[in-house]
Amino acid sequence: MKKIILASTVASSLLMASSNYEITPMIGYVDSKQHVDIEDHAVAGIAATRNLDDSIFSGLELGLLQSGNADYDHGNEDTKITQLFFNGVKDYKINDSFKLYALAGLGYERLSEEKFGNESDPFFNYGVGAGYSFSNDIALKLDARHQLKFDGDKNIVYILGLSIPLGSPATKQVELDSDNDGVIDSNDKCPTTEMNVKVDANGCELDGDNDGVVDSKDNCLETPKGEAVNEMGCPVLAVPAPADLGIIFETNSAKIKSSDISKFEKYVTYLKSVPTSNIVLEGHTDSVGNANYNLNLSQKRADSTKTKLVSMGISEDRITAIGYGETKPLVENNSAENMKKNRRVTARIAK
Numbered sequence: 552m553k554k555i556i557l558a559s560t561v562a563s564s565l566l567m568a569s570s571n572y573e574i575t576p577m578i579g580y581v582d583s584k585q586h587v588d589i590e591d592h593a594v595a596g597i598a599a600t601r602n603l604d605d606s607i608f609s610g611l612e613l614g615l616l617q618s619g620n621a622d623y624d625h626g627n628e629d630t631k632i633t634q635l636f637f638n639g640v641k642d643y644k645i646n647d648s649f650k651l652y653a654l655a656g657l658g659y660e661r662l663s664e665e666k667f668g669n670e671s672d673p674f675f676n677y678g679v680g681a682g683y684s685f686s687n688d689i690a691l692k693l694d695a696r697h698q699l700k701f702d703g704d705k706n707i708v709y710i711l712g713l714s715i716p717l718g719s720p721a722t723k724q725v726e727l728d729s730d731n732d733g734v735i736d737s738n739d740k741c742p743t744t745e746m747n748v749k750v751d752a753n754g755c756e757l758d759g760d761n762d763g764v765v766d767s768k769d770n771c772l773e774t775p776k777g778e779a780v781n782e783m784g785c786p787v788l789a790v791p792a793p794a795d796l797g798i799i800f801e802t803n804s805a806k807i808k809s810s811d812i813s814k815f816e817k818y819v820t821y822l823k824s825v826p827t828s829n830i831v832l833e834g835h836t837d838s839v840g841n842a843n844y845n846l847n848l849s850q851k852r853a854d855s856t857k858t859k860l861v862s863m864g865i866s867e868d869r870i871t872a873i874g875y876g877e878t879k880p881l882v883e884n885n886s887a888e889n890m891k892k893n894r895r896v897t898a899r900i901a902k
Contacts, residue, residue, distance in 0.1 A: 571601065571602045572599060572600060572601045572602060572716075572717055573599070573600050573602065573714050573715060573716045573717060574597065574598070574599055574600075574714075574715050574717055575597065575598045575599075575600065575614075575692065575712040575713060575714040575715070576595075576596075576597050576712060576713055576715075577594075577595065577596045577597060577598060577614070577616070577710050577711065577712040578593070578594070578595050578710070578711055578712075579593070579594045579595070579596075579616065579708055579709055579710040579711065580592075580593055580594070580708070580709045581593075581594055581618070581621075581632075581706050581707070581708050581709075582706065582707040582708075582709070583621075583706050588623050588624045588625060588666070588667040588668070588669060589621050589622070589623060589624070589630070589632075589669060590621065590622045590623070590624060592618050592619065592621040592622070592632070593618065593619065594616045594617060594618045594632075594634075594708070595616070595617060596614060596615045596616035596617055596634075597614065597615055598612050598613065598614030598615070598712065599612070599613050599614070600612045600613075600640065600714070607639075607641075608639040608640060608641055609640055609641050609642035609652070610639075610640040610642070611637070611638070611639060611640070612636075612637070612638040612639075612640050612654065612656070613635075613636075613637050614634075614635070614636050614637075614638070615633070615634070615635055615636075616632075616633070616634040616636075616708070616710075617631070617632070617633050617634075618631055618632040618633075619631070623666055623667060623669075624667075625666075625667055628664065628666050628667075629664070630662045630663050630664035630665070630666065630669070631662075631663040631664075632660060632661070632662055632663075633660070633661045633663075634658055634659070634660045634661075634674075634698075635658055635659050635661075636656060636657070636658030636659075636674075636676060637656050637657060637658065638654040638655060638656030638676070639654065639655060639656055640652055640653070640654045641653050641654070642682075647684070648683055648684045648685075649681070649682070649683050649684075650681070650682050650684075651679070651680070651681050651682075652679070652680050652681070652682060652694070653677075653678070653679050653680075654676075654677065654678050654679075654680070654694070654696070655675075655676070655677040655678075656675075656676060656677075657673060657674070657675055657676075658673065658674050658675075658676055658698070659671070659672075659673050659674070660672060660673075660674055660698075660700065669704070670702065672700045672701050672702045672704075673700070673701050674698045674699055674700040674701065674706075675698070675699045675701075676696050676697060676698040676699070676708075677696065677697055678694050678695050678696030678697060678708075679694060679695065680692055680693055680694025680695070680710075681693055681694070682714065687716070688716045689713065689714065689715055689716070690713075690714040691711075691712075691713060691714075692710075692711070692712040692713070692714055693709075693710070693711050693712075694709075694710050695707065695708070695709050695710075696708045696710065729742055729743075730742055730743055730744045730745075730746070730754070731746060732744045732746075732748075732750045732754050733750070733754075734750060734752070734753070734754035738752075738753070738754065739753070739754030740753040740754055740755055741753065741754045741755035741756065742754065744756055745767065748765070748766070748767045749766070759772055759773075760772055760773055760774045760776070760784070761776065762774045762778070762780045762784050763780070763784075764780060764782070764783070764784030768782075768783070768784065769783070769784030770783040770784055770785050770823040770824070770826055771783070771784050771785035771786065771820065771823050771824070772784070774786060781824055783823065783824055783826055785820060785823045785824035786820060786824070796811075796814055796815070796818055796832075796856065796896055796897065796898045797811075797814055797895075798811050798814065798815075798852075798856060798895060798896045799811075799891060799892070799894055799895055800852055800894045800895070800896075801894070802837075802839070802894065803840075803848070805848065805851035805852045805854075805855045806855065807855055807856070807859050815859055815860065815863060816863070818860075818898065819860065819863045819864065819865060822860070822865050822869070823864070823865075825900075828869070828900050828901070829868075829869045829870070829871070829900070829901040830869060830870055830871070830898050830899065830900055830901060831870075831871045831872075831873065831898070831899050831900075831901050832853045832856050832857055832860075832870060832871065832872045832873070832896055832897070832898050833853065833873055833874075833875055833879075833896065833897045833898075833899070834848075834849035834850055834851070834852035834853030834854075834856070834872070834873065834874040834875065834895075834896050835849050835852075835874075835875055835876070835877070835879055835880070835881070835893055835894070835895050835896070835897070836848050836849050836852075836876055836877050836893065836894060837877060837880070837884050837890035837891075837893040837894055838877045838880070838884040838890070838893075839884075839890065842876060842877060843876075845876040845877045846874055846875075846876035846877075847874070848874075848876075849874035849875055849876045849877075850872070850873070850874030851874070852874065852894075852896050853872035853873055853874050853896055854872050856872070856896045856898075857870045857872040871901065877893070880893045881893050881895065
């Protein structure tokens, strides 16, 4: 009896250390055919289970089973059987309501009347079962346990129980995502990412061209691999910024020629590297034709140049287009070659 009291005290202290536990009233039936001289009999009892998180076991079970008068096979003798057991339980969840479980542990069986070689003795037991949860986490459990007494006797015990939670389930810590980027803080290597930017699995903003400048701050999103860039993600220019687009037009035309596209690309790269600067496009003509007509033509040339720059990613708000007609020739209009040079659009940084 002292062994039972001592085991109960130790196991109870382990169980009650947590508020997350359950009580299970039980009834059962013991198949004792391998238990010397004791007939099959019914049992009733109760178990307390402490539920665990992040452990090899899902719970620790302390239980007590008590028989009525179990008959001996010989004569009219009988005995009361008390079993105390302590098991580790492992749950295997099937869905929100149904689970399977396995258990294993040690116990002690006490006989009130030790007869015909039957004695009180410790035992090892293991088993499997199933549980079905109803509302409020009350669960019906059914399991079978194989008990192996240290003296060699064996029992198979079938148990039906009703599990009743007595404490609030352990509150699981909610993982925070402080910068709201979809990556929880414990996995976020960039915990202060700005809102509404795309991030990778580590919570860091994307850098599509791998130039060291994140996409939201990169004005040149397709920088060639390995090319040096400035803080805006644009290539560091090896030559001074172009002062003039160098766009030349055909006579009586405001159409951009395909041969000038490379000049636009170079100038767009420069403009993206100085994103706070505004520019002025100045359209010009030669002296052939009416002055008013030439003024309108020069404005069309400046406007078509602006349209092209906007289509290549430069904000329209940064560009002012002005036509000067034939009033500001680069050179005298005294030859076909000189007149060609005057049919132009120049670009300058606004002051």
